[in-house]
Structures are given as C-alpha cells and as structure tokens.
Amino acid sequence: ALDALYTKQENWDALLDILEKKLDADSSTEAQIPVLLRMADIQETACKKPEDAISTFIRITEVDNTSSEAKQSLERLYAQQEMWQDLADLLLNEINETTDVDRQIDLKFRLAKLQHEKLDSDFEAIQNLNEIIEIQPENETVVAYLESLFEANIETSAIGDILEPLYRKNNQWEKLIHALEIRATNADDEFTQVQVLNDIAKTWEENLEK
Numbered sequence: 001a002l003d004a005l006y007t008k009q010e011n012w013d014a015l016l017d018i019l020e021k022k023l024d025a026d027s028s029t030e031a032q033i034p035v036l037l038r039m040a041d042i043q044e045t046a047c048k049k050p051e052d053a054i055s056t057f058i059r060i061t062e063v064d065n066t067s068s069e070a071k072q073s074l075e076r077l078y079a080q081q082e083m084w085q086d087l088a089d090l091l092l093n094e095i096n097e098t099t100d101v102d103r104q105i106d107l108k109f110r111l112a113k114l115q116h117e118k119l120d121s122d123f124e125a126i127q128n129l130n131e132i133i134e135i136q137p138e139n140e141t142v143v144a145y146l147e148s149l150f151e152a153n154i155e156t157s158a159i160g161d162i163l164e165p166l167y168r169k170n171n172q173w174e175k176l177i178h179a180l181e182i183r184a185t186n187a188d189d190e191f192t193q194v195q196v197l198n199d200i201a202k203t204w205e206e207n208l209e210k
Contacts, residue, residue, distance in 0.1 A: 002014075002018055003015065005018075006018065009063075010046070012042055012046045012047050013047075015042065016039060016042060016047075019035050019038060019039050019042075019184050020039075020119060022035050023035055023036070027179055029063055029064055032063050033060060033063060033064055034065065036056055036057075036059055036060045036063070037060065037069065037070075039056050040053045040056040040057050040060070040070075040073065041053075041111060043056060043173065044077070049081065050081055051081070053073075053077060053085050054074065054077050054078070054081075054083075057070045057073050057074045057077070058074070061074070065097070071090065074086075074090055075087060075090060075091075078090065082118075084114060084118040084119055085119065087114060088111060088114055088115065088119060091107050091110055091111040091114070092111060094107050095107045095108060095111065100130075101104070101135065101191065105132050105135065105136060105139070107188075108128045108129075108131060109128075109129070109132060109141070109142060111125075111128055112124075112125040112126075112128040112129045112145075113125070113145070115128070116149065116154075117151060119173050122155050123151075123152055123158070124157065126146075126149070126155050126158050126159060126162070129142055129146055129162070130158075130162050133146075133162055133166070137151075137169075143163070143166065146159050146162060147163065150163065150179070150182070153182075156182055157183065157185065157186065160179050160180075160182070160183050160191075163175075163179055164176060164179050164180070164183075167179065170209070173204075173207040173208050174208070176203055177200055177203055177204060177208075179199065180196050180199055180200045180203070183196050183198040184197050184200065
C-alpha cells in the first residue's frame with residue numbers, strides 16, 4: 001500500500017526507503033534482484049541521480065555476477081558519465097569472465113577503442129587488437145581500425161609488426177610497401193632504415209615489377 005502511495009505521490013526518497021527495507025527482509029537472490037533493479041530505475045529516471053543508480057547496479061552484480069541487465073546498464077551509465085576507466089575495468093572483467101570467443105573479441109575491440117579514444121592508452125589498445133588478430137587474422141573491422149591508427153602515425157612500429165605479415169600472407173604488396181615506407185621514415189637509426197629500404201626494393205622487384 002505504501003509502495004503504491006509513494007509512487008503516486010512521486011515521493012521517491014520514501015519509496016526507496018521502503019524498497020531498502022524489503023531487501024533487509026529477504027536476502028535471497030530471487031527477491032533482491034527485482035527490487036534492486038526497480039531502485040536503480042527510480043534513482044536514474046525519477047531522481048535523476050545516475051551516480052546512485054550506478055551504485056545500485058554494482059550491488060546487483062555483487063548479488064548476481066551473471067546479470068547482463070546490470071552490466072549493460074553500467075556500461076551505458078559509465079559512458080554517459082564519461083567514467084572511462086570504470087568502463088574499461090568493467091569490459092576487462094567481462095572479457096575474463098566469458099568463455100565465448102566471439103564475445104571476447106567484441107569486448108576486446110570495444111576495450112581497445114576505448115583505450116585509444118578516451119584513455120590515451122595506445123600501447124594497451126594495440127595489445128588487445130593484436131590478440132584479436134591472432135585469433136581472427138581476417139577480421140576486416142579490426143584490420144581497418146589498425147590501419148587508421150597506422151595512418152595517424154600512432155605506434156607505427158608495433159602496428160607495422162601486426163599488419164606487415166598479414167599483407168605478405170594476402171599478397172597485398174602495395175599496402176606492404178606503404179607500411180614499409182612509413183617504417184623506414186620512422187626508423188630510429190640508419191642501419192634499420194637501410195634494411196627496410198632494401199626490403200621495399202626486394203618486395204617491388206619480386207611482386208610488382210613487370
């Protein structure tokens with residue numbers, strides 16, 4: 001009765017107190033989850049307190065770590081609140097928890113993009129992208145993303161180490177030569193630069209010269 005009354009009156013604080021008491025009365029997962037979900041919804045949509053909703057969704061994952069609804073809501077709220085490190089930690093936990101390879105790849109790609117675009121963690125981003133390529137070397141989306149980073153002159157040596165073997169395997173000689181040219185330009189010393197230039201010349205002679 002009080003539940004319905006406070007809802008009608010939009011007395012959200014009083015309603016949240018009632019719901020908290022329901023949690024105290026029954027500690028079973030089956031009873032806790034729907035109450036916590038309702039509390040989070042009230043906190044986010046009615047009270048306009050996303051930080052409180054985040055805390056409640058975290059409580060849900062502590063009660064039931066398999067709750068996809070809570071995790072998806074946390075992902076959404078972390079992004080809305082620009083809590084990028086919290087989002088990265090959440091994605092990493094999900095990667096470690098799932099045994100589904102396609103799911104792992106999707107999460108790793110999302111994490112890599114987040115690390116590059118929001119966290120200024122290019123080295124970690126490229127590590128995750130490389131791990132995807134090791135499993136799915138023909139993943140066009142990830143290859144295209146690596147190429148975009150490469151063209152932006154980001155960690156060209158590390159990305160070149162990933163892309164160049166793919167280009168050789170797929171007989172993409174013009175792309176390979178372009179990658180090698182950038183490697184030569186960014187070489188740390190003259191000896192390395194000469195080696196790369198020789199590789200370019202050899203690749204051109206053996207595969208492109210008519």
